[in-house]
Amino acid sequence: MADKLTFFSEADHPEMVKAFQKAQETFKYFWRELSWEFRRIVPALDLACVKVAFLEHVSDQSAPIVEHMWINDVQFDGYVISGTLANDPNELSNVKNGDFVEVPLNQISDWLFTSGGKTYGGFTIQVIRADMDEQERIGHDQAWGLDFGDYNDVSVVFEQKEHPENLVEHPMSINMKDKLAAFIGEHPDQLTNPDEVGYTILHRETVAGNRSSVEVLLQLGADKNIKTGKGNTALDLAKQVGWEQIIPLLEN
Structure with a gap:
Protein backbone atom coordinates (compact mmCIF):
# COMPACT_ATOMS: atom_id res chain seq x y z
CA MET A 1 0.00 0.00 0.00
CA PHE A 158 -23.89 -3.07 2.16
CA GLU A 159 -27.20 -1.43 1.13
CA GLN A 160 -27.46 0.25 4.50
CA LYS A 161 -30.17 2.70 3.44
CA GLU A 162 -32.18 0.29 1.32
CA HIS A 163 -32.00 -2.49 3.90
CA PRO A 164 -31.32 -1.12 7.40
CA GLU A 165 -31.92 -4.63 8.74
CA ASN A 166 -28.45 -5.45 7.39
CA LEU A 167 -27.10 -3.62 10.43
CA VAL A 168 -28.68 -6.30 12.61
CA GLU A 169 -27.96 -9.39 10.53
CA HIS A 170 -25.78 -10.10 7.52
CA PRO A 171 -27.95 -11.46 4.67
CA MET A 172 -25.56 -14.37 4.15
CA SER A 173 -26.09 -15.53 7.73
CA ILE A 174 -29.81 -15.84 7.03
CA ASN A 175 -29.37 -17.37 3.57
CA MET A 176 -26.85 -19.97 4.75
CA LYS A 177 -28.87 -21.37 7.68
CA ASP A 178 -29.93 -24.55 5.87
CA LYS A 179 -26.46 -25.20 4.49
CA LEU A 180 -24.93 -24.72 7.93
CA ALA A 181 -27.44 -27.16 9.45
CA ALA A 182 -26.69 -29.69 6.69
CA PHE A 183 -22.93 -29.28 7.21
CA ILE A 184 -23.22 -29.91 10.95
CA GLY A 185 -25.50 -32.88 10.26
CA GLU A 186 -22.74 -34.41 8.13
CA HIS A 187 -19.92 -33.34 10.45
CA PRO A 188 -21.33 -33.27 14.01
CA ASP A 189 -17.83 -33.20 15.46
CA GLN A 190 -17.52 -29.63 14.19
CA LEU A 191 -19.81 -28.51 17.00
CA THR A 192 -17.15 -29.27 19.58
CA ASN A 193 -13.82 -29.43 17.72
CA PRO A 194 -11.76 -26.34 18.61
CA ASP A 195 -9.33 -24.65 16.25
CA GLU A 196 -5.66 -24.03 17.05
CA VAL A 197 -6.51 -21.32 19.62
CA GLY A 198 -9.43 -23.12 21.22
CA TYR A 199 -12.29 -21.47 19.33
CA THR A 200 -15.25 -23.62 18.32
CA ILE A 201 -17.56 -22.77 15.43
CA LEU A 202 -19.93 -21.19 17.98
CA HIS A 203 -17.18 -18.88 19.18
CA ARG A 204 -16.29 -17.84 15.64
CA GLU A 205 -19.87 -17.23 14.53
CA THR A 206 -20.48 -15.21 17.67
CA VAL A 207 -17.46 -12.96 17.09
CA ALA A 208 -18.67 -12.44 13.51
CA GLY A 209 -22.14 -11.40 14.70
CA ASN A 210 -24.06 -14.06 12.80
CA ARG A 211 -27.24 -14.40 14.81
CA SER A 212 -28.91 -16.96 12.52
CA SER A 213 -25.79 -19.11 12.52
CA VAL A 214 -25.62 -18.99 16.31
CA GLU A 215 -29.30 -20.00 16.51
CA VAL A 216 -28.70 -23.01 14.26
CA LEU A 217 -25.65 -24.12 16.23
CA LEU A 218 -27.47 -23.89 19.55
CA GLN A 219 -30.47 -25.77 18.16
CA LEU A 220 -28.14 -28.54 17.03
CA GLY A 221 -26.60 -28.88 20.45
CA ALA A 222 -23.60 -26.58 20.55
CA ASP A 223 -22.34 -26.17 24.12
CA LYS A 224 -22.38 -22.46 24.89
CA ASN A 225 -20.32 -23.03 28.05
CA ILE A 226 -17.21 -24.23 26.22
CA LYS A 227 -14.35 -21.78 26.73
CA THR A 228 -11.63 -20.67 24.34
CA GLY A 229 -7.98 -21.20 25.09
CA LYS A 230 -8.04 -17.81 26.84
CA GLY A 231 -11.02 -18.81 28.99
CA ASN A 232 -13.83 -16.97 27.18
CA THR A 233 -17.31 -18.33 26.51
CA ALA A 234 -19.34 -17.36 23.46
CA LEU A 235 -21.35 -15.05 25.71
CA ASP A 236 -18.14 -13.32 26.84
CA LEU A 237 -17.24 -12.76 23.19
CA ALA A 238 -20.70 -11.45 22.26
CA LYS A 239 -20.51 -8.90 25.07
CA GLN A 240 -16.93 -7.92 24.25
CA VAL A 241 -17.63 -7.27 20.58
CA GLY A 242 -21.04 -5.71 21.23
CA TRP A 243 -23.41 -8.03 19.36
CA GLU A 244 -26.54 -7.17 21.33
CA GLN A 245 -28.78 -9.36 19.16
CA ILE A 246 -26.77 -12.47 20.08
CA ILE A 247 -26.37 -11.94 23.81
CA PRO A 248 -29.95 -13.08 24.68
CA LEU A 249 -29.47 -16.32 22.74
CA LEU A 250 -26.46 -17.20 24.86
CA GLU A 251 -27.93 -16.02 28.17
CA ASN A 252 -31.09 -18.16 27.92
Missing part, protein backbone atom coordinates in the same frame (compact mmCIF):
# COMPACT_ATOMS: atom_id res chain seq x y z
CA ALA A 2 1.35 3.40 -0.95
CA ASP A 3 2.92 5.75 1.55
CA LYS A 4 0.21 8.30 0.74
CA LEU A 5 -2.09 6.28 3.02
CA THR A 6 -0.04 7.11 6.12
CA PHE A 7 -1.84 9.74 8.18
CA PHE A 8 -0.77 11.95 11.06
CA SER A 9 -3.20 13.71 13.38
CA GLU A 10 -2.90 15.99 16.36
CA ALA A 11 -4.33 14.23 19.41
CA ASP A 12 -6.57 17.20 20.20
CA HIS A 13 -8.20 17.38 16.75
CA PRO A 14 -11.83 16.91 17.91
CA GLU A 15 -13.26 15.62 14.63
CA MET A 16 -10.43 13.15 14.22
CA VAL A 17 -10.87 11.88 17.77
CA LYS A 18 -14.56 11.33 16.98
CA ALA A 19 -13.54 9.43 13.85
CA PHE A 20 -11.25 7.17 15.91
CA GLN A 21 -14.10 6.45 18.32
CA LYS A 22 -16.56 5.76 15.51
CA ALA A 23 -14.13 3.35 13.87
CA GLN A 24 -13.74 1.41 17.11
CA GLU A 25 -17.49 1.34 17.75
CA THR A 26 -18.26 0.01 14.27
CA PHE A 27 -15.30 -2.29 13.73
CA LYS A 28 -17.57 -5.28 14.34
CA TYR A 29 -19.24 -4.62 10.97
CA PHE A 30 -15.86 -4.63 9.24
CA TRP A 31 -15.05 -7.99 10.79
CA ARG A 32 -18.49 -9.43 10.01
CA GLU A 33 -18.07 -8.59 6.35
CA LEU A 34 -14.51 -9.84 6.21
CA SER A 35 -15.49 -13.12 7.89
CA TRP A 36 -17.99 -13.74 5.08
CA GLU A 37 -15.45 -12.70 2.47
CA PHE A 38 -13.20 -15.54 3.62
CA ARG A 39 -16.00 -17.98 2.72
CA ARG A 40 -16.96 -16.58 -0.66
CA ILE A 41 -15.98 -18.46 -3.80
CA VAL A 42 -16.12 -15.21 -5.78
CA PRO A 43 -14.60 -12.33 -3.76
CA ALA A 44 -16.80 -9.28 -3.19
CA LEU A 45 -14.24 -7.00 -1.55
CA ASP A 46 -11.52 -5.16 -3.43
CA LEU A 47 -9.79 -3.88 -0.29
CA ALA A 48 -10.04 -4.53 3.44
CA CYS A 49 -7.65 -2.83 5.85
CA VAL A 50 -7.46 -1.34 9.33
CA LYS A 51 -5.62 1.78 10.47
CA VAL A 52 -3.65 1.42 13.69
CA ALA A 53 -1.97 3.97 15.95
CA PHE A 54 1.65 2.87 16.36
CA LEU A 55 3.68 4.42 19.17
CA GLU A 56 7.34 4.63 20.01
CA HIS A 57 8.72 6.14 23.21
CA VAL A 58 11.96 8.05 22.70
CA SER A 59 14.14 8.73 25.72
CA ASP A 60 14.81 12.41 24.97
CA GLN A 61 11.17 13.25 24.18
CA SER A 62 8.33 13.71 26.67
CA ALA A 63 5.64 12.52 24.26
CA PRO A 64 5.80 9.33 22.20
CA ILE A 65 6.06 9.38 18.42
CA VAL A 66 2.72 8.34 16.89
CA GLU A 67 2.00 7.26 13.34
CA HIS A 68 -1.34 6.00 12.05
CA MET A 69 -0.71 3.29 9.46
CA TRP A 70 -2.70 0.60 7.71
CA ILE A 71 -2.56 -3.15 8.19
CA ASN A 72 -4.02 -5.80 5.90
CA ASP A 73 -4.48 -9.61 6.13
CA VAL A 74 -6.63 -8.75 9.12
CA GLN A 75 -7.74 -11.30 11.73
CA PHE A 76 -9.81 -10.76 14.90
CA ASP A 77 -10.52 -13.02 17.88
CA GLY A 78 -12.95 -10.73 19.69
CA TYR A 79 -10.21 -9.03 21.69
CA VAL A 80 -7.09 -8.66 19.54
CA ILE A 81 -6.75 -7.45 15.95
CA SER A 82 -3.79 -8.75 13.97
CA GLY A 83 -2.42 -8.21 10.50
CA THR A 84 0.51 -7.17 8.34
CA LEU A 85 1.79 -3.59 8.35
CA ALA A 86 1.30 -2.16 4.87
CA ASN A 87 3.16 1.16 5.24
CA ASP A 88 6.76 2.32 5.54
CA PRO A 89 6.96 4.41 8.74
CA ASN A 90 8.22 7.95 8.38
CA GLU A 91 9.65 8.27 11.90
CA LEU A 92 9.08 5.07 13.86
CA SER A 93 11.96 2.63 14.17
CA ASN A 94 10.18 -0.10 16.15
CA VAL A 95 8.02 -1.37 13.24
CA LYS A 96 8.50 -1.73 9.49
CA ASN A 97 6.52 -2.54 6.38
CA GLY A 98 5.61 -6.24 6.34
CA ASP A 99 5.73 -6.76 10.10
CA PHE A 100 3.07 -8.94 11.71
CA VAL A 101 1.34 -6.89 14.42
CA GLU A 102 -1.24 -7.53 17.13
CA VAL A 103 -3.16 -4.70 18.82
CA PRO A 104 -6.21 -4.29 21.07
CA LEU A 105 -9.36 -2.76 19.61
CA ASN A 106 -8.73 0.58 21.32
CA GLN A 107 -5.53 1.02 19.31
CA ILE A 108 -7.23 1.17 15.92
CA SER A 109 -8.08 4.54 14.42
CA ASP A 110 -9.99 3.52 11.29
CA TRP A 111 -11.10 0.69 9.05
CA LEU A 112 -12.00 0.54 5.40
CA PHE A 113 -13.39 -1.99 2.99
CA THR A 114 -14.37 -1.40 -0.62
CA SER A 115 -16.57 -3.20 -3.10
CA GLY A 116 -17.19 -2.17 -6.69
CA GLY A 117 -15.34 1.08 -6.09
CA LYS A 118 -17.61 2.11 -3.19
CA THR A 119 -16.17 2.60 0.28
CA TYR A 120 -17.40 1.58 3.71
CA GLY A 121 -15.90 3.02 6.88
CA GLY A 122 -12.93 5.29 6.26
CA PHE A 123 -13.94 7.73 9.00
CA THR A 124 -10.58 9.52 9.24
CA ILE A 125 -10.48 9.82 5.46
CA GLN A 126 -13.88 11.51 5.52
CA VAL A 127 -12.63 14.02 8.11
CA ILE A 128 -9.84 14.94 5.72
CA ARG A 129 -12.27 15.15 2.77
CA ALA A 130 -14.58 17.40 4.79
CA ASP A 131 -11.82 20.04 4.94
CA MET A 132 -11.36 19.99 1.15
CA ASP A 133 -13.23 22.00 -1.46
CA GLU A 134 -15.16 20.14 -4.14
CA GLN A 135 -12.34 20.04 -6.68
CA GLU A 136 -9.88 18.81 -4.07
CA ARG A 137 -12.28 16.02 -3.10
CA ILE A 138 -12.65 14.98 -6.72
CA GLY A 139 -8.88 14.85 -7.11
CA HIS A 140 -8.51 12.96 -3.85
CA ASP A 141 -11.04 10.31 -4.87
CA GLN A 142 -9.54 9.97 -8.32
CA ALA A 143 -6.11 9.41 -6.76
CA TRP A 144 -7.57 6.56 -4.70
CA GLY A 145 -9.70 5.31 -7.59
CA LEU A 146 -12.65 5.03 -5.20
CA ASP A 147 -16.05 6.59 -4.58
CA PHE A 148 -15.97 7.91 -1.01
CA GLY A 149 -19.42 9.46 -1.35
CA ASP A 150 -20.78 12.01 1.11
CA TYR A 151 -18.37 12.68 3.97
CA ASN A 152 -21.40 13.35 6.20
CA ASP A 153 -22.98 9.97 5.46
CA VAL A 154 -20.61 7.04 5.99
CA SER A 155 -21.90 3.52 5.33
CA VAL A 156 -20.71 0.55 7.36
CA VAL A 157 -22.68 -2.28 5.66
Whole structure:
Protein backbone atom coordinates (compact mmCIF):
# COMPACT_ATOMS: atom_id res chain seq x y z
CA MET A 1 0.00 0.00 0.00
CA ALA A 2 1.35 3.40 -0.95
CA ASP A 3 2.92 5.75 1.55
CA LYS A 4 0.21 8.30 0.74
CA LEU A 5 -2.09 6.28 3.02
CA THR A 6 -0.04 7.11 6.12
CA PHE A 7 -1.84 9.74 8.18
CA PHE A 8 -0.77 11.95 11.06
CA SER A 9 -3.20 13.71 13.38
CA GLU A 10 -2.90 15.99 16.36
CA ALA A 11 -4.33 14.23 19.41
CA ASP A 12 -6.57 17.20 20.20
CA HIS A 13 -8.20 17.38 16.75
CA PRO A 14 -11.83 16.91 17.91
CA GLU A 15 -13.26 15.62 14.63
CA MET A 16 -10.43 13.15 14.22
CA VAL A 17 -10.87 11.88 17.77
CA LYS A 18 -14.56 11.33 16.98
CA ALA A 19 -13.54 9.43 13.85
CA PHE A 20 -11.25 7.17 15.91
CA GLN A 21 -14.10 6.45 18.32
CA LYS A 22 -16.56 5.76 15.51
CA ALA A 23 -14.13 3.35 13.87
CA GLN A 24 -13.74 1.41 17.11
CA GLU A 25 -17.49 1.34 17.75
CA THR A 26 -18.26 0.01 14.27
CA PHE A 27 -15.30 -2.29 13.73
CA LYS A 28 -17.57 -5.28 14.34
CA TYR A 29 -19.24 -4.62 10.97
CA PHE A 30 -15.86 -4.63 9.24
CA TRP A 31 -15.05 -7.99 10.79
CA ARG A 32 -18.49 -9.43 10.01
CA GLU A 33 -18.07 -8.59 6.35
CA LEU A 34 -14.51 -9.84 6.21
CA SER A 35 -15.49 -13.12 7.89
CA TRP A 36 -17.99 -13.74 5.08
CA GLU A 37 -15.45 -12.70 2.47
CA PHE A 38 -13.20 -15.54 3.62
CA ARG A 39 -16.00 -17.98 2.72
CA ARG A 40 -16.96 -16.58 -0.66
CA ILE A 41 -15.98 -18.46 -3.80
CA VAL A 42 -16.12 -15.21 -5.78
CA PRO A 43 -14.60 -12.33 -3.76
CA ALA A 44 -16.80 -9.28 -3.19
CA LEU A 45 -14.24 -7.00 -1.55
CA ASP A 46 -11.52 -5.16 -3.43
CA LEU A 47 -9.79 -3.88 -0.29
CA ALA A 48 -10.04 -4.53 3.44
CA CYS A 49 -7.65 -2.83 5.85
CA VAL A 50 -7.46 -1.34 9.33
CA LYS A 51 -5.62 1.78 10.47
CA VAL A 52 -3.65 1.42 13.69
CA ALA A 53 -1.97 3.97 15.95
CA PHE A 54 1.65 2.87 16.36
CA LEU A 55 3.68 4.42 19.17
CA GLU A 56 7.34 4.63 20.01
CA HIS A 57 8.72 6.14 23.21
CA VAL A 58 11.96 8.05 22.70
CA SER A 59 14.14 8.73 25.72
CA ASP A 60 14.81 12.41 24.97
CA GLN A 61 11.17 13.25 24.18
CA SER A 62 8.33 13.71 26.67
CA ALA A 63 5.64 12.52 24.26
CA PRO A 64 5.80 9.33 22.20
CA ILE A 65 6.06 9.38 18.42
CA VAL A 66 2.72 8.34 16.89
CA GLU A 67 2.00 7.26 13.34
CA HIS A 68 -1.34 6.00 12.05
CA MET A 69 -0.71 3.29 9.46
CA TRP A 70 -2.70 0.60 7.71
CA ILE A 71 -2.56 -3.15 8.19
CA ASN A 72 -4.02 -5.80 5.90
CA ASP A 73 -4.48 -9.61 6.13
CA VAL A 74 -6.63 -8.75 9.12
CA GLN A 75 -7.74 -11.30 11.73
CA PHE A 76 -9.81 -10.76 14.90
CA ASP A 77 -10.52 -13.02 17.88
CA GLY A 78 -12.95 -10.73 19.69
CA TYR A 79 -10.21 -9.03 21.69
CA VAL A 80 -7.09 -8.66 19.54
CA ILE A 81 -6.75 -7.45 15.95
CA SER A 82 -3.79 -8.75 13.97
CA GLY A 83 -2.42 -8.21 10.50
CA THR A 84 0.51 -7.17 8.34
CA LEU A 85 1.79 -3.59 8.35
CA ALA A 86 1.30 -2.16 4.87
CA ASN A 87 3.16 1.16 5.24
CA ASP A 88 6.76 2.32 5.54
CA PRO A 89 6.96 4.41 8.74
CA ASN A 90 8.22 7.95 8.38
CA GLU A 91 9.65 8.27 11.90
CA LEU A 92 9.08 5.07 13.86
CA SER A 93 11.96 2.63 14.17
CA ASN A 94 10.18 -0.10 16.15
CA VAL A 95 8.02 -1.37 13.24
CA LYS A 96 8.50 -1.73 9.49
CA ASN A 97 6.52 -2.54 6.38
CA GLY A 98 5.61 -6.24 6.34
CA ASP A 99 5.73 -6.76 10.10
CA PHE A 100 3.07 -8.94 11.71
CA VAL A 101 1.34 -6.89 14.42
CA GLU A 102 -1.24 -7.53 17.13
CA VAL A 103 -3.16 -4.70 18.82
CA PRO A 104 -6.21 -4.29 21.07
CA LEU A 105 -9.36 -2.76 19.61
CA ASN A 106 -8.73 0.58 21.32
CA GLN A 107 -5.53 1.02 19.31
CA ILE A 108 -7.23 1.17 15.92
CA SER A 109 -8.08 4.54 14.42
CA ASP A 110 -9.99 3.52 11.29
CA TRP A 111 -11.10 0.69 9.05
CA LEU A 112 -12.00 0.54 5.40
CA PHE A 113 -13.39 -1.99 2.99
CA THR A 114 -14.37 -1.40 -0.62
CA SER A 115 -16.57 -3.20 -3.10
CA GLY A 116 -17.19 -2.17 -6.69
CA GLY A 117 -15.34 1.08 -6.09
CA LYS A 118 -17.61 2.11 -3.19
CA THR A 119 -16.17 2.60 0.28
CA TYR A 120 -17.40 1.58 3.71
CA GLY A 121 -15.90 3.02 6.88
CA GLY A 122 -12.93 5.29 6.26
CA PHE A 123 -13.94 7.73 9.00
CA THR A 124 -10.58 9.52 9.24
CA ILE A 125 -10.48 9.82 5.46
CA GLN A 126 -13.88 11.51 5.52
CA VAL A 127 -12.63 14.02 8.11
CA ILE A 128 -9.84 14.94 5.72
CA ARG A 129 -12.27 15.15 2.77
CA ALA A 130 -14.58 17.40 4.79
CA ASP A 131 -11.82 20.04 4.94
CA MET A 132 -11.36 19.99 1.15
CA ASP A 133 -13.23 22.00 -1.46
CA GLU A 134 -15.16 20.14 -4.14
CA GLN A 135 -12.34 20.04 -6.68
CA GLU A 136 -9.88 18.81 -4.07
CA ARG A 137 -12.28 16.02 -3.10
CA ILE A 138 -12.65 14.98 -6.72
CA GLY A 139 -8.88 14.85 -7.11
CA HIS A 140 -8.51 12.96 -3.85
CA ASP A 141 -11.04 10.31 -4.87
CA GLN A 142 -9.54 9.97 -8.32
CA ALA A 143 -6.11 9.41 -6.76
CA TRP A 144 -7.57 6.56 -4.70
CA GLY A 145 -9.70 5.31 -7.59
CA LEU A 146 -12.65 5.03 -5.20
CA ASP A 147 -16.05 6.59 -4.58
CA PHE A 148 -15.97 7.91 -1.01
CA GLY A 149 -19.42 9.46 -1.35
CA ASP A 150 -20.78 12.01 1.11
CA TYR A 151 -18.37 12.68 3.97
CA ASN A 152 -21.40 13.35 6.20
CA ASP A 153 -22.98 9.97 5.46
CA VAL A 154 -20.61 7.04 5.99
CA SER A 155 -21.90 3.52 5.33
CA VAL A 156 -20.71 0.55 7.36
CA VAL A 157 -22.68 -2.28 5.66
CA PHE A 158 -23.89 -3.07 2.16
CA GLU A 159 -27.20 -1.43 1.13
CA GLN A 160 -27.46 0.25 4.50
CA LYS A 161 -30.17 2.70 3.44
CA GLU A 162 -32.18 0.29 1.32
CA HIS A 163 -32.00 -2.49 3.90
CA PRO A 164 -31.32 -1.12 7.40
CA GLU A 165 -31.92 -4.63 8.74
CA ASN A 166 -28.45 -5.45 7.39
CA LEU A 167 -27.10 -3.62 10.43
CA VAL A 168 -28.68 -6.30 12.61
CA GLU A 169 -27.96 -9.39 10.53
CA HIS A 170 -25.78 -10.10 7.52
CA PRO A 171 -27.95 -11.46 4.67
CA MET A 172 -25.56 -14.37 4.15
CA SER A 173 -26.09 -15.53 7.73
CA ILE A 174 -29.81 -15.84 7.03
CA ASN A 175 -29.37 -17.37 3.57
CA MET A 176 -26.85 -19.97 4.75
CA LYS A 177 -28.87 -21.37 7.68
CA ASP A 178 -29.93 -24.55 5.87
CA LYS A 179 -26.46 -25.20 4.49
CA LEU A 180 -24.93 -24.72 7.93
CA ALA A 181 -27.44 -27.16 9.45
CA ALA A 182 -26.69 -29.69 6.69
CA PHE A 183 -22.93 -29.28 7.21
CA ILE A 184 -23.22 -29.91 10.95
CA GLY A 185 -25.50 -32.88 10.26
CA GLU A 186 -22.74 -34.41 8.13
CA HIS A 187 -19.92 -33.34 10.45
CA PRO A 188 -21.33 -33.27 14.01
CA ASP A 189 -17.83 -33.20 15.46
CA GLN A 190 -17.52 -29.63 14.19
CA LEU A 191 -19.81 -28.51 17.00
CA THR A 192 -17.15 -29.27 19.58
CA ASN A 193 -13.82 -29.43 17.72
CA PRO A 194 -11.76 -26.34 18.61
CA ASP A 195 -9.33 -24.65 16.25
CA GLU A 196 -5.66 -24.03 17.05
CA VAL A 197 -6.51 -21.32 19.62
CA GLY A 198 -9.43 -23.12 21.22
CA TYR A 199 -12.29 -21.47 19.33
CA THR A 200 -15.25 -23.62 18.32
CA ILE A 201 -17.56 -22.77 15.43
CA LEU A 202 -19.93 -21.19 17.98
CA HIS A 203 -17.18 -18.88 19.18
CA ARG A 204 -16.29 -17.84 15.64
CA GLU A 205 -19.87 -17.23 14.53
CA THR A 206 -20.48 -15.21 17.67
CA VAL A 207 -17.46 -12.96 17.09
CA ALA A 208 -18.67 -12.44 13.51
CA GLY A 209 -22.14 -11.40 14.70
CA ASN A 210 -24.06 -14.06 12.80
CA ARG A 211 -27.24 -14.40 14.81
CA SER A 212 -28.91 -16.96 12.52
CA SER A 213 -25.79 -19.11 12.52
CA VAL A 214 -25.62 -18.99 16.31
CA GLU A 215 -29.30 -20.00 16.51
CA VAL A 216 -28.70 -23.01 14.26
CA LEU A 217 -25.65 -24.12 16.23
CA LEU A 218 -27.47 -23.89 19.55
CA GLN A 219 -30.47 -25.77 18.16
CA LEU A 220 -28.14 -28.54 17.03
CA GLY A 221 -26.60 -28.88 20.45
CA ALA A 222 -23.60 -26.58 20.55
CA ASP A 223 -22.34 -26.17 24.12
CA LYS A 224 -22.38 -22.46 24.89
CA ASN A 225 -20.32 -23.03 28.05
CA ILE A 226 -17.21 -24.23 26.22
CA LYS A 227 -14.35 -21.78 26.73
CA THR A 228 -11.63 -20.67 24.34
CA GLY A 229 -7.98 -21.20 25.09
CA LYS A 230 -8.04 -17.81 26.84
CA GLY A 231 -11.02 -18.81 28.99
CA ASN A 232 -13.83 -16.97 27.18
CA THR A 233 -17.31 -18.33 26.51
CA ALA A 234 -19.34 -17.36 23.46
CA LEU A 235 -21.35 -15.05 25.71
CA ASP A 236 -18.14 -13.32 26.84
CA LEU A 237 -17.24 -12.76 23.19
CA ALA A 238 -20.70 -11.45 22.26
CA LYS A 239 -20.51 -8.90 25.07
CA GLN A 240 -16.93 -7.92 24.25
CA VAL A 241 -17.63 -7.27 20.58
CA GLY A 242 -21.04 -5.71 21.23
CA TRP A 243 -23.41 -8.03 19.36
CA GLU A 244 -26.54 -7.17 21.33
CA GLN A 245 -28.78 -9.36 19.16
CA ILE A 246 -26.77 -12.47 20.08
CA ILE A 247 -26.37 -11.94 23.81
CA PRO A 248 -29.95 -13.08 24.68
CA LEU A 249 -29.47 -16.32 22.74
CA LEU A 250 -26.46 -17.20 24.86
CA GLU A 251 -27.93 -16.02 28.17
CA ASN A 252 -31.09 -18.16 27.92
